[in-house]
Amino acid sequence: MVKSPLWRAVAAISVFLITYLLGDFLRFMGLRAVLDYTSFSLAVNLIQMALAVAGIMLVFRIGPFGAAKELGLKMPAKRALAFAFLATLPMLLAFAFTSSISAKATSLSIFAFGVFSPFAEELVFRGYLFRQLYRRAKLGFWPAAVMPSLLFGAGHIYQSNNFSEILGIVAITGLGSLFFCWIYMRWQDNLWVPFALHCLMNTHWMLFAVDETALGGWLANIARLATVLAAILLTVYKDKIWKRLHAENANVAEFDTELDDNASITNRIRLAGQAT
Numbered sequence: 142m143v144k145s146p147l148w149r150a151v152a153a154i155s156v157f158l159i160t161y162l163l164g165d166f167l168r169f170m171g172l173r174a175v176l177d178y179t180s181f182s183l184a185v186n187l188i189q190m191a192l193a194v195a196g197i198m199l200v201f202r203i204g205p206f207g208a209a210k211e212l213g214l215k216m217p218a219k220r221a222l223a224f225a226f227l228a229t230l231p232m233l234l235a236f237a238f239t240s241s242i243s244a245k246a247t248s249l250s251i252f253a254f255g256v257f258s259p260f261a262e263e264l265v266f267r268g269y270l271f272r273q274l275y276r277r278a279k280l281g282f283w284p285a286a287v288m289p290s291l292l293f294g295a296g297h298i299y300q301s302n303n304f305s306e307i308l309g310i311v312a313i314t315g316l317g318s319l320f321f322c323w324i325y326m327r328w329q330d331n332l333w334v335p336f337a338l339h340c341l342m343n344t345h346w347m348l349f350a351v352d353e354t355a356l357g358g359w360l361a362n363i364a365r366l367a368t369v370l371a372a373i374l375l376t377v378y379k380d381k382i383w384k385r386l387h388a389e390n391a392n393v394a395e396f397d398t399e400l401d402d403n404a405s406i407t408n409r410i411r412l413a414g415q416a417t
Contacts, residue, residue, distance in 0.1 A: 146278040149200070154288075156196035160265055161292060179253045186261035193269040212268035213325070213332035216392060220383050221328075224375055225337035231367035232345045239360060240349035255344035257387035263336040266293050266318060267325045275326065276396050282326065283306035287374040321368060327376050330391040337374060 164185045167173070173181050197208040209215050230319045250405065266289045275285035294315030298307055321335040328334040341363070 150274055150278035152200050153270055157270045160192045163189055183253055185304050186258055189265050190261050202393035213330040216331035216333055217386055218333040221333035221337045225341045228338055228375055229341040229368050229370035232364045234346055236349035240351055243350040246348050255347050256340055259339035259343050260336050263332055263339055267321055267335055268332045271322050272330055286319050286322035290315045293318035329393045
């Protein structure tokens with residue numbers, strides 16, 4: 142059965158909007174009243190990821206392993222961790238020498254907001270929506286990246302206390318989302334790369350008493366900018382630093398040609414999932 146790029150875009154956006162509005166729906170249903178903030182966040186993130194995976198499985202008629210392949214989860218993870226560690230060294234060193242360990246940084250909070258939440262955000266925003274719009278619906282990088290980035294920025298408004306903070310937080314997180322989309326694309330849709338980078342950036346920010354929100358002061362933002370520049374340089378020259386693997390080429394090879402037959406796409410995803 143032929144699925145047009147428009148159909149794929151509508152399907153991806155529809156499933157995404159359900160996941161995006163999930164938190165508000167569960168809050169309206171009273172779940173927030175019986176769970177603390179951390180537990181509520183973990184529950185919402187878990188259901189959001191399940192919905193994104195289910196959306197992939199339903200659209201392409203594949204199993205969970207095929208869905209993992211489509212999201213970019215069956216890609217090399219070791220070099221993603223090495224890349225993220227090197228890129229975030231400026232933040233780690235700057236914060237370690239200028240800030241104390243945060244009294245609010247518990248093992249649960251680090252896991253929830255330094256690991257689990259970044260993983261859920263990367264899976265839903267980059268692995269699901271951006272990839273479906275960019276690769277499957279063929280919208281082009283900017284249209285495919287701007288939509289999730291605007292929503293990603295809007296999703297962090299809760300951190301603000303006034304209008305100026307709203308503008309700052311939406312700008313920083315929205316631009317950060319564009320950056321993660323670019324990273325994901327340049328690393329052949331390897332979801333572990335933006336996740337590892339997002340994870341370590343969040344963890345360093347939380348571990349040290351930097352700021353309560355995503356804004357930060359001048360030193361924190363200089364360190365963050367240095368990390369972004371390091372990540373860009375490592376990405377631009379990554380093929381000279383790390384040898385390109387077959388799995389990386391195979392993950393995006395099908396997009397070099399026009400594939401409008403949904404059954405052909407499904408077969409490619411299934412075969413790739415079985416081969417890894």
